[in-house]
Amino acid sequence: MSDTVTRPSQEMLEAMIAAEVGDDVLGTDPTVASLEQRVARMFDKEAAVFCPSGTMTNQIAIKCHTHALDEMICDIDSHVYRYETAGFAYNSGISVALIHGNYGKITAEQIKQKIQPTHDWLPHSSLVVLENTCNKGGGGYYTLSEIEPIKNLCQQEGLALHLDGARLFNALEETKESPAEIGALFDSISICMSKGLGAPVGSLLLGKKEFIRKARRFRKVLGGGMRQAGYLAAACHYALDNNVKRLSIDHERAKLMADALKNLPFITSINPVYTNIIIFHLEQHILASSFIEVLKEKGILASPFGPHSVRFVTHLDITESQFNHVIEVLNGPFPH
Ligand SMILES: *Cc1c(COP(=O)(O)O)cnc(C)c1O
Numbered sequence: 493m494s495d496t497v498t499r500p501s502q503e504m505l506e507a508m509i510a511a512e513v514g515d516d517v518l519g520t521d522p523t524v525a526s527l528e529q530r531v532a533r534m535f536d537k538e539a540a541v542f543c544p545s546g547t548m549t550n551q552i553a554i555k556c557h558t559h560a561l562d563e564m565i566c567d568i569d570s571h572v573y574r575y576e577t578a579g580f581a582y583n584s585g586i587s588v589a590l591i592h593g594n595y596g597k598i599t600a601e602q603i604k605q606k607i608q609p610t611h612d613w614l615p616h617s618s619l620v621v622l623e624n625t626c627n628k629g630g631g632g633y634y635t636l637s638e639i640e641p642i643k644n645l646c647q648q649e650g651l652a653l654h655l656d657g658a659r660l661f662n663a664l665e666e667t668k669e670s671p672a673e674i675g676a677l678f679d680s681i682s683i684c685m686s687k688g689l690g691a692p693v694g695s696l697l698l699g700k701k702e703f704i705r706k707a708r709r710f711r712k713v714l715g716g717g718m719r720q721a722g723y724l725a726a727a728c729h730y731a732l733d734n735n736v737k738r739l740s741i742d743h744e745r746a747k748l749m750a751d752a753l754k755n756l757p758f759i760t761s762i763n764p765v766y767t768n769i770i771i772f773h774l775e776q777h778i779l780a781s782s783f784i785e786v787l788k789e790k791g792i793l794a795s796p797f798g799p800h801s802v803r804f805v806t807h808l809d810i811t812e813s814q815f816n817h818v819i820e821v822l823n824g825p826f827p828h
Pocket residue numbers: 544545546547548550571572623625626627656658659684686687695
């Protein structure tokens with residue numbers, strides 16, 4: 493299970509077909525423009541740029557905030573470090589200072605210790621990246637009061653602060669904080685529409701006008717300028733209209749799933765469940781890869797998260813009966 497496997501519903505497809513489109517490379521696609529304005533306004537940022545993926549929005553942000561020979565600071569399990577094919581080094585020519593956070597969350601104190609003194613032989617610390625929710629950390633989220641000291645430190649030290657908010661709406665669903673409040677704490681924010689919100693494609697990068705103007709140039713050089721992208725933006729509009737509030741269902745189910753997993757003899761522990769991600773650990777003699785193979789034969793998709801660790805993610809395409817099927821299978825005779 494991953495929340496990236498969702499397919500557009502009939503209603504979403506209809507919204508896509510009905511979209512008014514232009515050529516977004518020429519800046520004349522009204523549906524892309526209205527999506528960018530809508531999300532920028534929601535998070536109280538000046539502007540936004542629509543991109544094909546969250547990897548691209550993160551990579552563009554890193555590129556805009558840094559120069560070659562700089563260093564970014566992030567958690568060791570963060571997406572920008574682990575899952576973007578070392579793009580920070582390839583695209584931006586920078587180094588990375590890694591923090592062993594608490595399930596993916598890092599603190600101002602930890603960041604402070606990673607800021608390099610100024611010497612010719614050291615990289616220049618210029619960027620901090622937070623992830624909210626933390627994917628590898630099991631979907632944990634930051635509250636505003638946890639981010640504020642980090643924002644203050646970055647301001648004092650002249651570091652940019654970027655948020656990888658691939659699942660930011662999942663975090664906001666739990667904290668009940670407003671998008672504008674979180675927007676005020678970051679120089680840039682990346683948000684995925686193709687995770688729990690269920691759009692087929694699309695991420696947005698938000699920031700100041702000048703930052704986004706620069707971001708558009710890097711989007712182009714990365715090959716991310718899309719022509720009639722309004723069809724995709726229409727799906728994102730639909731997702732924002734219909735699929736934000738229902739995230740609470742995914743969170744509820746994740747907690748129910750964790751409760752069901754607790755009683756299984758072959759599971760040694762389950763990470764705390766905060767949003768829509770469940771990470772659990774199998775007994776040493778069971779390989780995650782073979783466990784996942786068995787689940788797959790029964791129509792259940794999961795991801796390996798280490799040699800004996802597995803990730804489940806709840807999402808909007810899972811029906812009540814499919815959810816119950818997962819619990820039944822796990823409780824049934826299981827070869828292990
Ligand atoms: C999914 C994800 C991204 C972006 O992934 P794409 O597949 O490139 O859209 C970025 N950060 C996190 C934390 C993610 O989970």
